[in-house]
Amino acid sequence: MNTLEITPLDRPVDADVTVPGSKSYTNRALLIAALGEGTTTLTGALFSDDTTYMANALRSLGIEVEEVPEKATFVVHGKGGRIPVNGAELHIGGSGTCARFLSAFVALGRGPYVIDGIDRMRERPIEDLLKGLRGLGVDATSLNGTGCPPVVVNADRIPGGRTFVPGDQSSQYFTALLLIASYAMEDIEIRVEGDLASKPYIDMTLDIMRRFGVRVTNDNYNTFRVTAGQRYESRAYTIEPDATNATYFMAAAAITCGRVTVGGLSEDSAQGDVRFAHVLEQMGCAVSTDASGITVSGPQQLRGIDIDLNDMPDTAQTLWAIAPFASDPVTVTNVPVLRIHETDRIAAMETELTRLGVRVDARDDGMTVHPASQILPGQVDTYDDHRMAMSLALIGLREPGVILKDPECVNKTFPNYFDVLDTLRG
Known part of the structure; x- marks a missing residue:
């Protein structure tokens, strides 16, 4: 060592x-760009292990992601909410954002998807997010029954509806659901059980979603509502x-x-x-x-x-x-x-x-x-x-x-x- x-x-x-560039904004932007229809250019982006895992996972799902590291730029060719690859195994190392965001993202596809990482990732809880996905009609489970990765999502799109997620563990569970919510078949309502931790990270999520054209109704961090049918607009975007x-x-x-x-x-x-x-x-x-x-x-x-x-x-x-x-x-x-x-x-x-x-x-x-x-x-x-x-x-x-x-x-x-x-x- x-x-x-x-x-x-x-x-x-x-x-x-x-x-x-911000890791939080870069990984959110990569996922949003993949959901958009057409080409999105992200400048000022972070190039690191976490963002590399996200970019590679999107490629494994059939979404073209170009990298220009010397210009801190990603170019993403979005598929309008479609996931071309029906079933995949995604390795996300130690990236918590990738584990959570991708567990929700792949639910828009069809087929079996597995999200797994390093040993420590297999100790990090994700069950509250999986519970939230199940509330929306998604078949999402912890493979080993531990409430931690590996995560298995047997996807057939996201029906939508109302779901409940505890707020005390991670705001990333809510970000994961919010990022993909407008691509569900019906409107989505996410209710927070207890008090929501790390609220500024939700503000960051709502900010970037709005900048790409999707609106969320935020009822004092107790309930979030997203109208189905909204779509992200491909664009040029600078990461701060x-x-x-x-x-x-x-x-x-x-x-x-x-x-x-x-x-x-x-x-x-x-x-x-x-x-x-x-x-x-x-x-x-x-x-x-x-x-x-x-x-x-x-x-x-x-x-x-x-x-x-x-x-x-x-x-x-x-x-x-x-x-x-x-x-x-x-x-x-x-x-x-x-x-x-x-x-x-x-x-x-x-x-x-x-x-x-x-x-x-x-x-x-x-x-x-x-x-x-x-x-x-x-x-x-x-x-x-x-x-x-x-x-x-x-x-x-x-x-x-x-x-x-x-x-x-x-x-x-x-x-x-x-x-x-x-x-x-x-």
């Missing part, structure tokens, strides 16, 4: 940074930068008393994670936005914070990584969904921060990280989780001796992360 030692910065950051990946560079400014401007991002973005800049603002950073992007300037000393991150759980690891450098404890609550990601992210961060000599108090739904007088040098595991690697690397920007195992796991969403990180050195 490869390792990478992070060299500490020798001065405060002062940098303009460009991050790749990934707000979650931008948080690492904002955080680097925060812990070095420096400045970072992330280009191409706006506070008007439907990506909820752009609000991470204002979490840093509550901790003492200065934040400004203009036509060039979002700028974060770090204080002499970060303050602690107690915050509910249910709306942007993917930023929790970033916050925990910089927490040892705050003057007071940093507490993140209401993120139980982190336990069913690429790894149990709460347990993983507890283990690795403790390994570095940081005191932490983990709970079922979050964790408190205390200020650290020193960081112990050592190797840290990344758990084949891109966000573990990217967040833990931040500690190495401040303190020597932080060595990441398996740094290549960042290929999932940000293949050139460490190259961009190095640009902070000036």
